[in-house]
Amino acid sequence: MRGRKTKKKEGGALRAQRASSNVFSNFEQTQIQEFKEAFTLMDQNRDGFIDKEDLKDTYASLGKTNVKDDELDAMLREASGPINFTMFLNLFGEKLNGTDAEETILNAFKMLDPDGKGKINKEYAAPIPRQVDQMFQFASIDAAGNLDYKALSYVITHGEEKEE
Secondary structure: OHHHHHHHHHHHHHHHHHHHHHHHHOOOHHHHHHHHHHHHHHOOOOOOOEOHHHHHHHHHHOOOOOOOHHHHHHHHHOOOOOEOHHHHHHHHHHHHOOOOHHHHHHHHHHOOOOOOOOEEEHHHHOOOOHHHHHHHHHOOEOOOOEEEHHHHHHHHHHOOOOOO
């Protein structure tokens, strides 16, 4: 039985490999691993595809239970076929194509740094929602309570550099 299944999918696998070779080259290995982790979290039923039920379950796990079916359908229609991991990467590749993720993040931080010092004081950012608290947990804060947002932007877009 295994042999038939392999033969049946062999041509499709070759096409998928050719089609996906470009999308994998658009990302660094650390980014691909992060996307794989996100994909695995979203693939709630672990069938290798993200479908409408997976999206509903993902939203529910985030506390949002009032997502309308037409919103979910619109998300799924963004893909040109079933959303396996390769399609998932393609979708992100299309969204990120032509943009510099690090520059986008830097611009967002600059909005909180009107003096252009390259740092944001934790007290200044305190009124911003919980996500900022989470960001400060994972970021380096100097003795004065400042976050180096340039370094954090690099880590977000490139992953932490491993010390050797």
